[in-house]
Amino acid sequence: MRRLAAIVLLTCFAMASWAEMVPGDRVGNDLEKEKLCLSRAKGKAAAFEIDSKYVAAARARHPDVTFVAIDGMSPQLVECYLREGTGRYEPASSSPAQAFWRLQNSPKSSAINTPKGNADAAKVCLTAAPVKINREGFDHAVYSSVVEIASGSPKYRPGLVIGGRKAELYDIAVGGAAFYKATGPDLKAVNFTCLLSPSLDVLAIQLN
Secondary structure (H helix, E strand, O other), X not given: OHHHHHHHHHHHHHHOOOOOEEEHHHOOOOHHHHHHHHHHXXXXXEOXXXXXXXXXXXXXXXXXXXXXXXXXXXXXXXXEEEEOOOOEEEEXXXXXXXXXXXXXXXXXXXXXXXXXXXXXXXXXHHXXXXXXXXXXXXXXXXXXXXXEOOOOOOOOOOOOEXXXXXXXXXXXXXXXXXXXXXXXXXXXXXXXXXXEOOOOOEEEEEEO
């Protein structure tokens, strides 16, 4: 029943408009409970921002809830409160970065969240990949996907290695193919994946 209630609560938030994002040090945590929450979460504390509307709704259900963020390969927002089943004040839930919270040092919006940004990311990769391939007979290149590295992604998540480099949260992966003249009527394809920074700098290129 509690799990269902939590799912309903999160679903309602996903459908609602968000209120003001506030820094984590202004959410009204009890400092002693915050220290206890961090110690039991067993992670590196990080500065974060969270939607004030989410905080108010969570506190309506659990007045003693404490919010902390843990940085790492997959940053998590940890919520601690006194759990009836264990009798301990401890982490009760964790959530990867999403609409209602983010690390303070994260991009406010991805470069690929607009059609222009998506096209710009593709252009950077389509320019860099043929240089990396360094093969004669280049005809043209096309892209097949532009994806932001995200904690909840089944494939493009932090830690994925592209071209010998580990992808980090908010990096961008661009997949595509370059085509080269061959002896017959068809072109020869070379598939590639580019890893770009949030500001569209080329970090690595992998030839598939």
